[in-house]
Amino acid sequence: MELALDSVLDLSGLIQQLQSENGAMRLFLLLFPFFILVELPLILVVLLGVLRWKLRELTLPPKHSLYRPRVSCVITCYSEGLDVQRTLLSLCEQTYPGEIELIPVVDGAAVNQRTLEAVRAFHLDPELYPRRRLRPIAKWKRGGRVSSLNAGLSMSSGTIIMALDGDTSFDNTMVSAVVRHFEDPNVPAVAGCLRVRNTWTSFATTIQAIEYLLSIQMAKIGLSEWNVVNNVSGAFGAFRRSILEQIGGWDTHSAEDLDLTLRIKSYFGRHRRMRIPFEPRAIGHTDAPSTILGLLQQRLRWDGDLLFLYARKHSGSISPELMGWPNFIMTVVGGLFVQVILPFIIVGYTAVSMIVLPWPTLVALAVLVYTLYFLVLLLQFLLMLLLVSERPGQDVRLLPVLPLFPLAMFLIRCWSAVAILNELLRRGHEESGMAPWWVLKSATRF
Amino acid sequence: MQSLKVPRIVWVSLSPAQPTGPKAAAAAYEPIGSLSALLQGPRADVVVLDGSSELLTPALLQLRRHPDYGLSLIFFSGSADRLAEALADGPLPAESSAVIAAWRHWQERLGLFNRGRLPERFDHSLLCWLWLRPAGLIQPVCDPSNSNFYHYPLVEALAGEGSINVNSWLQQKRQENLLEAGDLLDRLRHCTACDSNRLNYVDVCPECHGLDIVRQPSLHCFVCGHVAPQQDFLRGDGLICPNCLSHMRHIGSDYDRPLENYRCRSCNAFFEDAEVDVCCIECGQRQSPDELRVREIRPFRLSETGQLSCRQGLGEDSVASQYFRQLKLMAQPGFLAALDWQIAITRRYGKPRGTSVCSVLGMRFDNLKLVLNELGEPGTIAMLDSLMERLQQVIRETDRCMRGREDVLWILLPETPTAGLHILQERLLTGLESIESSGGQKLQLRIVGCGLPDQLEKNEDAPLLLARLMGELF
Numbered sequence: 055m056e057l058a059l060d061s062v063l064d065l066s067g068l069i070q071q072l073q074s075e076n077g078a079m080r081l082f083l084l085l086f087p088f089f090i091l092v093e094l095p096l097i098l099v100v101l102l103g104v105l106r107w108k109l110r111e112l113t114l115p116p117k118h119s120l121y122r123p124r125v126s127c128v129i130t131c132y133s134e135g136l137d138v139q140r141t142l143l144s145l146c147e148q149t150y151p152g153e154i155e156l157i158p159v160v161d162g163a164a165v166n167q168r169t170l171e172a173v174r175a176f177h178l179d180p181e182l183y184p185r186r187r188l189r190p191i192a193k194w195k196r197g198g199r200v201s202s203l204n205a206g207l208s209m210s211s212g213t214i215i216m217a218l219d220g221d222t223s224f225d226n227t228m229v230s231a232v233v234r235h236f237e238d239p240n241v242p243a244v245a246g247c248l249r250v251r252n253t254w255t256s257f258a259t260t261i262q263a264i265e266y267l268l269s270i271q272m273a274k275i276g277l278s279e280w281n282v283v284n285n286v287s288g289a290f291g292a293f294r295r296s297i298l299e300q301i302g303g304w305d306t307h308s309a310e311d312l313d314l315t316l317r318i319k320s321y322f323g324r325h326r327r328m329r330i331p332f333e334p335r336a337i338g339h340t341d342a343p344s345t346i347l348g349l350l351q352q353r354l355r356w357d358g359d360l361l362f363l364y365a366r367k368h369s370g371s372i373s374p375e376l377m378g379w380p381n382f383i384m385t386v387v388g389g390l391f392v393q394v395i396l397p398f399i400i401v402g403y404t405a406v407s408m409i410v411l412p413w414p415t416l417v418a419l420a421v422l423v424y425t426l427y428f429l430v431l432l433l434q435f436l437l438m439l440l441l442v443s444e445r446p447g448q449d450v451r452l453l454p455v456l457p458l459f460p461l462a463m464f465l466i467r468c469w470s471a472v473a474i475l476n477e478l479l480r481r482g483h484e485e486s487g488m489a490p491w492w493v494l495k496s497a498t499r500f
Numbered sequence: 501m502q503s504l505k506v507p508r509i510v511w512v513s514l515s516p517a518q519p520t521g522p523k524a525a526a527a528a529y530e531p532i533g534s535l536s537a538l539l540q541g542p543r544a545d546v547v548v549l550d551g552s553s554e555l556l557t558p559a560l561l562q563l564r565r566h567p568d569y570g571l572s573l574i575f576f577s578g579s580a581d582r583l584a585e586a587l588a589d590g591p592l593p594a595e596s597s598a599v600i601a602a603w604r605h606w607q608e609r610l611g612l613f614n615r616g617r618l619p620e621r622f623d624h625s626l627l628c629w630l631w632l633r634p635a636g637l638i639q640p641v642c643d644p645s646n647s648n649f650y651h652y653p654l655v656e657a658l659a660g661e662g663s664i665n666v667n668s669w670l671q672q673k674r675q676e677n678l679l680e681a682g683d684l685l686d687r688l689r690h691c692t693a694c695d696s697n698r699l700n701y702v703d704v705c706p707e708c709h710g711l712d713i714v715r716q717p718s719l720h721c722f723v724c725g726h727v728a729p730q731q732d733f734l735r736g737d738g739l740i741c742p743n744c745l746s747h748m749r750h751i752g753s754d755y756d757r758p759l760e761n762y763r764c765r766s767c768n769a770f771f772e773d774a775e776v777d778v779c780c781i782e783c784g785q786r787q788s789p790d791e792l793r794v795r796e797i798r799p800f801r802l803s804e805t806g807q808l809s810c811r812q813g814l815g816e817d818s819v820a821s822q823y824f825r826q827l828k829l830m831a832q833p834g835f836l837a838a839l840d841w842q843i844a845i846t847r848r849y850g851k852p853r854g855t856s857v858c859s860v861l862g863m864r865f866d867n868l869k870l871v872l873n874e875l876g877e878p879g880t881i882a883m884l885d886s887l888m889e890r891l892q893q894v895i896r897e898t899d900r901c902m903r904g905r906e907d908v909l910w911i912l913l914p915e916t917p918t919a920g921l922h923i924l925q926e927r928l929l930t931g932l933e934s935i936e937s938s939g940g941q942k943l944q945l946r947i948v949g950c951g952l953p954d955q956l957e958k959n960e961d962a963p964l965l966l967a968r969l970m971g972e973l974f
C-alpha cells in the first residue's frame with residue numbers, strides 16, 4: 055500500500071508507469087480494486103441475466119392461462135391523504151379478469167383523518183368494476199407498517215396477498231403480470247418493479263428515478279434470471295398466502311420487506327426448486343423523497359435497517375445450507391459487501407487519497423474514476439432503454455442528467471457509511487419514524 | 501233559557517253482529533242499532549258512529565251526502581282511516597259535556613251564517629260546513645284507485661250526484677278569495693295533452709331519443725383523444741389504443757374514463773347522462789319532465805274574506821257586476837298589458853305637455869244598495885238597463901273594458917284626449933240624469949278619468965295608475 059501510494063504521488067512516475075508494459079493494467083488495479091472485484095462482476099451478472107431474459111421474452115410465445123386466483127391487495131396507508139385514491143383507482147383499473155380485494159389499512163386513523171376520509175370517500179362503482187371489492191380497515195392507534203400488513207392479511211381472503219404502499223399506484227397490467235408466476239407452485243413470492251412517479255419534481259427525485267431504473271428495474275431482471283433476487287420490496291411485493299401463514303406473517307418493525315425475503319429464502323436450501331421471480335412488467339409508481347434531506351433521512355433508515363438485519367437478526371440464517379449457494383453468495387456479495395462494507399472502502403479510499411495525493415493527481419484520478427463509472431453507467435443505461443424499459447420514450451429524457459448521476463451516487467454511498475456507523479453506534483433503527491416506541495418494546499428481541 | 505236546549509246525540513252501532521252499545525262513559529247518548537234506523541227516524545243533532553273503520557267510511561260518506569247530515573257534527577269512536585278523518589269531526593270527546601259544548605258552538609255559528617239563511621246551493625253548503633268549524637279543512641285524501649291519486653271526499657260528498665269538477669271548483673273559490681290553500685302536501689305531474697298522471701319516465705338517448713341505450717364503460721386515449729368502449733382497447737393483458745396503437749398503462753397518465761358512459765344502439769351516440777322523457781300511458785304523448793303540468797295538492801280552508809262573506813251574506817253576484825258582464829270585458833292581465841302599452845306609446849310619442857292622446861276612465865255606482873232597497877229589484881234593473889244601453893252607445897269598438905275590484909268598471913279609451921274624456925263623462929252623467937225614476941232616489945255614478953300621458957305621474961305603470969284612480973273613486 056505504502057509503495058503504491060508513493061508511486062501515485064509522483065505524477066511523472068505515474069506517467070512512466072502508464073507508458074511501461076502493463077502500465078495501464080497496473081494503474082487500473084491500483085485504482086479500482088473494489089470496482090473490479092465486486093462491482094464489475096455484479097454488473098456482468100446483471101447484464102447477462104438481462105440478455106437472457108430478453109431472449110426468452112422474445113422467443114417464448116405468450117402464455118394463455120385460466121389460472122385466476124383471488125388477489126388481496128393490502129395497502130398500508132399513513133399520511134398519503136388523497137393520493138390513496140389514486141392507488142385504489144389504479145388497482146380497480148387492473149385488466150386482471152379475476153377478483154381483486156382492496157384492503158386499505160389506515161394506520162393511526164385518529165391522526166390521519168385526511169387519509170381516512172380519502173379512503174372512505176372512494177366510491178367503487180360495482181357496475182364499472184364488477185370484480186373488485188373494497189374492504190377498508192381503520193387502525194385508530196398507530197401500530198406501524200408490520201401491524202398494518204398483518205391486520206390486512208388476517209382480513210383478506212385471497213390466495214395471493216400483495217403488500218402495497220398507499221403512495222404507490224400501478225400500471226393496469228400489474229396484477230395479471232404478477233399472478234402468472236404463482237401458477238408455478240415453486241414460487242412463494244414475486245417481486246414487483248418500482249419506478250419513481252415524481253421524476254421531475256426536483257433534482258433529488260430525478261437522480262432517484264435513474265437509480266430506480268438501474269438498480270431495481272434492470273438489476274432485478276438480471277438477478278432474477280439467476281434466481282438471486284435480493285429483496286422483495288416492501289412497497290410492492292406479492293406473496294402466496296400459504297407461505298405467509300407458514301412463516302407467521304410479517305415480523306419485526308423495520309425493513310420488514312428484506313426480513314421477509316430472507317426468511318422465505320431460508321427455505322430455499324431445503325426446497326431447491328423454489329424461486330422468487332422478479333416481474334419487470336408489474337410496475338408501480340411511487341413518490342420518492344423530493345428533498346436532499348428527505349432522501350438522506352430515508353437512506354439513513356434503510357441502510358441502518360439493512361445492517362441490523364444482516365448482521366444481527368439473520369446472521370444465523372445466512373448460510374449456504376439454508377439458502378443454497380447462489381443465494382448465499384449473492385446475499386454476502388451483493389448485500390453484505392456492496393451495501394454495508396463497500397461504502398466504508400469508498401469513504402476510506404477517498405479520504406486517504408485526499409490526504410496523500412497532490413491536487414493535480416487527485417483531480418486526474420477523479421476524472422479517470424468518473425469517466426470509467428460514467429462509461430459503464432452509459433452502457434447500462436442504453437441497454438436499459440433498449441432491452442428493459444417499457445417506456446423508453448419517457449426514460450430517454452433522463453439522459454441529460456446522466457453525467458451527474460455518478461457524483462450523486464458517490465455522495466449517497468458516503469452517506470451510507472454514515473448511516474451504518476449510526477446504526478452500529480446508536481442502534482439508529484430504533485429511532486425509525488415508521489414505528490413508535492411501544493411497538494418496538496413489544497417486538498421480539500433477538 | 502230556551503237556548504240551552506239539550507241536543508239529541510245518537511250513538512249508531514255500525515256492526516250489527518256485535519252491537520257494542522254506548523259505553524259506560526257515554527250513557528248519555530241515545531243508542532241506535534243501524535245507520536238506516538237513524539236515517540228513517542227523526543233528525544238527530546249530533547251523531548256518534550261506532551264501528552270498525554271499514555264500516556265507518558261508507559257510513560260517513562252516506563251521511564255527508566244526506567241533506568240532513570251534510571253539515572252535522574259527526575264523531576267516531578274507535579279508529580278511522582284518512583278518508584273518514586276528512587269527512588268526520590274527529591274522535592268522540594271523552595266527556596259528553598264537550599260534545600254538547602261543540603254542538604252549542606256549531607248551532608250558534610249556523611245562526612250567524614249568511615244572515616241566518618240556510619245554505620241551499622252546493623257551494624254555500626261547503627262554505628257553511630267550513631264556517632261551522634272554525635278549524636275546518638277540506639282535506640285531500642290519497643287514493644291509489646283514483647285516477648288523480650288525490651281527491652277531496654268532503655267536496656264530493658256535499659256536491660252529491662250532480663257531479664262538479666272538484667278541482668276547478670276549488671280553484672274558482674280560491675280565485676274568488678273565499679277559500680285559501682293550506683300547506684303543500686304533494687306535487688303531481690300531469691300529461692300536457694290529456695292531463696293524465698299515469699306517466700312513464702324513460703331514459704333515452706339525448707341525440708335520437710331512442711329507448712335502446714346501454715351503459716358501456718369507455719376509455720379515452722390521452723395520446724390521440726380516441727374515445728371508445730373498453731373492450732375495443734383490450735389486447736391480451738394490456739390496453740392498446742385501436743386508433744394510435746399507443747400503450748395505455750396507467751389511468752390518469754395514459755388514459756382516463758370519459759364521463760360518456762352510455763351508448764345508443766340506434767344511432768351509436770356516446771353520451772354522459774341519458775335524458776329522461778315522459779311518456780303518457782293514456783294518450784302516448786311524449787314530453788320532457790319540465791313540460792309536464794304541475795299540480796299541487798293542498799288542503800283548503802275558509803279565507804278571511806270567506807269568513808266575512810259567510811257572516812255578512814254571500815248573496816248572489818252583485819247586481820252591478822251582473823250588468824257589467826253585458827259589456828265586452830277583458831280579463832285583468834290583458835287589460836293591464838294594453839294599458840301599459842298605451843302608457844309606453846304615449847310616453848314615447850306623446851305630444852307637448854298639456855295635450856293627451858289616450859284616456860282611462862273608471863266608474864262605480866255610489867248608492868246601488870240604497871236604490872235597490874228603495875226601488876226594489878224591478879225598478880233598479882230598469883234603470884241599469886237604460887244605463888247600459890247608454891254606455892254601449894258611448895263605448896267605441898276600439899275601447900277596452902275591465903271589471904276591477906269592488907265592482908269598478910274600467911274603460912281604456914285610445915286616441916281620446918282629455919277634452920274627449922270630459923265630453924264622455926258629461927254624456928254619461930246627463931244620460932243617467934235623464935233616466936226616469938219612479939221614486940225619489942236616483943242612481944249616482946262616480947267617475948274618474950285620467951288623460952295620458954300628461955296626467956300620468958312619474959314612474960307610474962298600469963297597476964299603480966289604477967290604484968291611484970281607485971282611491972279617487974271612494
Ligand SMILES: [Zn+2]
Pocket residue numbers: 691692693694695696780781782783784785
Ligand atoms: Zn296524455
Ligand SMILES: [Zn+2]
Pocket residue numbers: 705706707708709710764765766767768769
Ligand atoms: Zn340515439
Ligand SMILES: [Zn+2]
Pocket residue numbers: 721722723724725726741742743744745746
Ligand atoms: Zn390513441
